[in-house]
Amino acid sequence: MATVTLWKNRDKREVDPYLFSKTADQLAKKIHEDGLETYWDKKNNCKKSREKNNSSTQLRRFFDELTRLNIKAQSGDEPWELIMPQVHMMVAKVAYAKGRGLVTDSFVSLFGDTIRDQVQDRDDLYTFTSFFESFIGFYKSYRKN
Numbered sequence: 001m002a003t004v005t006l007w008k009n010r011d012k013r014e015v016d017p018y019l020f021s022k023t024a025d026q027l028a029k030k031i032h033e034d035g036l037e038t039y040w041d042k043k044n045n046c047k048k049s050r051e052k053n054n055s056s057t058q059l060r061r062f063f064d065e066l067t068r069l070n071i072k073a074q075s076g077d078e079p080w081e082l083i084m085p086q087v088h089m090m091v092a093k094v095a096y097a098k099g100r101g102l103v104t105d106s107f108v109s110l111f112g113d114t115i116r117d118q119v120q121d122r123d124d125l126y127t128f129t130s131f132f133e134s135f136i137g138f139y140k141s142y143r144k145n
Contacts, residue, residue: 004114006114015127020130031104032139035104062094062111
């Protein structure tokens with residue numbers, strides 16, 4: 001699984017120039033494919049695929065919560081020290097969704113690992129939220145539902 005690298009140069013706060021296009025598109029396609037289930041269609045006597053995991057609705061729930069927390073963080077009304085644990089709680093929530101069979105390991109890696117390993121301050125959260133927004137846009141282009 002390809003990893004997400006938010007910053008080209010973290011010290012200078014230079015975002016990876018391909019993060020919102022090439023990287024988001026490649027990961028959306030990969031996670032879409034990982035969520036498919038292949039089966040044999042007896043009626044048409046051929047192999048087919050159907051969407052099983054990583055539904056657009058499920059991923060949108062994570063995006064909505066991430067966006068809510070990002071808005072709180074960017075407003076500055078609440079200290080980052082109170083927001084950061086809520087952001088990192090999302091790692092547990094995505095693991096729970098995996099345990100229920102709603103998302104795949106590749107989505108857990110994309111979402112959970114990126115938060116755990118790279119979201120350390122408001123700028124990181126803003127950049128990850130922007131990345132995830134572009135990821136969702138590409139993902140929707142691959143999904144039927």
